[in-house]
Amino acid sequence: xxxxxxxxxxxxxxxxxxxxxxxxxxxxxxxxxxxxxxxxxxxxxxxxxxxxxxxxxxxxxxxxxxxxxxxxxxxxxxxxxxxxxxxxxxxxxxxxxxxxxxxxxxxxxxxxxxxxxxxxxxxxxxxxxxxxxxxxxxxxxxxxxxxxxxxxxxxxxxxxxxxxxxxxxxxxxxxxxxxxxxx
Numbered sequence: 001x002x003x004x005x006x007x008x009x010x011x012x013x014x015x016x017x018x019x020x021x022x023x024x025x026x027x028x029x030x031x032x033x034x035x036x037x038x039x040x041x042x043x044x045x046x047x048x049x050x051x052x053x054x055x056x057x058x059x060x061x062x063x064x065x066x067x068x069x070x071x072x073x074x075x076x077x078x079x080x081x082x083x084x085x086x087x088x089x090x091x092x093x094x095x096x097x098x099x100x101x102x103x104x105x106x107x108x109x110x111x112x113x114x115x116x117x118x119x120x121x122x123x124x125x126x127x128x129x130x131x132x133x134x135x136x137x138x139x140x141x142x143x144x145x146x147x148x149x150x151x152x153x154x155x156x157x158x159x160x161x162x163x164x165x166x167x168x169x170x171x172x173x174x175x176x177x178x179x180x181x182x183x
Contacts, residue, residue: 005081006046007073010054013040014066021064028057033144035087043084045146046072089149095141096151099134103158106130110169120173127166135159 010029014021032053034042044050054070061068076084106127113123138155145152 004075007076007084008044008046008050008054009041009071009073010034010044010057010068011041012057012061012066012068014061014064021060021066025057025061028053031140031144033088033091033146035084035091043073045088047146085147089147092141092145092147092149093151096149096155099137099141099155100151100158102134102137103155103162106134106162107165110165114169114172120169120176124166124170124173127169131159131162131166134162 012025014025029042032044032050034044036042044054058068058070075081110127113120113127138159141155142152
């Protein structure tokens with residue numbers, strides 16, 4: 001575990017209307033991977049990127065007659081910091097598990113497409129788009145995986161298998177289609 005980690009405590013209060021502002025703030029904070037400890041009060045490890053994004057959120061909140069408060073916390077008790085890291089890791093574990101499940105479905109769909117053998121060119125394009133979506137999702141999770149959860153490695157490996165399976169499938173389709181056109 002990394003010792004002497006610095007954290008940000010961020011709290012905010014915004015007008016009830018428009019609700020789109022609350023949703024926008026919530027989505028931005030979710031993308032940062034914050035840990036809510038109460039409604040509208042969250043924690044996140046300090047990084048230069050986080051500091052800039054929280055500053056932008058504070059500006060946005062202020063422009064809409066809201067209030068925000070940002071505190072830099074230099075030290076928690078050892079137990080509290082470990083507990084916080086476990087809570088952050090639990091959030092990432094859920095995200096990685098969902099990603100791994102989607103990767104498994106992706107691999108299964110390619111197996112199914114190989115069995116059916118119908119309209120495989122269309123399948124290639126759909127699968128390429130799905131793989132790109134899975135990779136974007138993985139990058140987003142990794143960006144907020146401040147403590148390098150063990151499932152990060154498993155998800156990278158699974159994405160690699162997805163890539164390899166799609167490549168093999170594509171090669172087989174192109175080879176098969178080339179054989180049809182050569183006849």
